[in-house]
Amino acid sequence: MSNRHDEAERGCAEGMVLGYLEVVGTTLNPVEFAERRDELAGHLFELAAAHEELGMQPTEAMRAAIAKLGAPRLIGEAISGAKARQIHLGSAWRPVLIGSLTSALSMCLADQVLVGLGYYRHAGGWATALLGASLGLLGSAIVLRARLRPWLQAALVALLYGPVLLQVISSLNDGRLSPFVWLGTCLAFSLAGVATAVAAMLSARCAGLQARTAQQA
């Protein structure tokens, strides 16, 4: 019975740490969060352990530890502020590159599908790939720099892609597109934008985790 109670207490304390880190994570970009997450969690667990030695229950000890560490949003914002003054995109070149490649590929795919469906006549070819790669660099940079929720970041990049590319395609195909074609084209390229954002976010998370593992080893 006592063991079960202890386990429940520990589970609750760990849940508090996860909740704390989740709030910190909303203020940091994925790379920065991957770097800081374990460090902050370690600090909380050590503080809590010290409180437990003084006789506190795990949840009570964790609550005291969280109070001692400070408000998660403020800490995250302070860390990201310290980070924002440096050019950190250089250290995240891999996610940016992966985002750019994903963008080029998904845009070429969308282009081919739309031509195949007869939405417009001429596929962009290399021009589409080049434009996709360039937009991918910009989209990935937005994803890595913006301090927004992931779905909001993806929506932001999708908004960047849809109208920009629609304009390009429209001018390449002699002017006006029907509303149906307009909507389909906008949707297809917005999806390419979402794919770019997701690729950049996922690779950033992986890059952060890999770097940490390598350093540990």
Place this chain on the structure above:
Amino acid sequence: MQERELLKGNIQTLILAILEEEPLHGYGIARAIERRSKAALSFREGSIYPALKALEREGLIASNWETPAIGPARKVYRLLRKGGGELERRKLRWRELVDSIDLVLGGNPDVQPT
């Protein structure tokens, strides 16, 4: 409140001074500040991390992950040569400031009482 603000402005200097003694992780730095100040300096320990980030960015300290025999891996920070020089400069500036404030608080020694 005023003490906390004063500490906030000098947290980087305190961290450099602690790391001058030995490499430590964030939790260890917080405990060392507490120990050396005899628990007189109260602060939100999370404020250490932005300060560590800034010091690392300026090339004054460096870090690496270490896995102890028992317990989870820790990110340990150490003072670099440039950080040692910066610490000396900051100590000097601090003493000059304290001396200046002492002069004001203690009255002007050049003025003789009548």
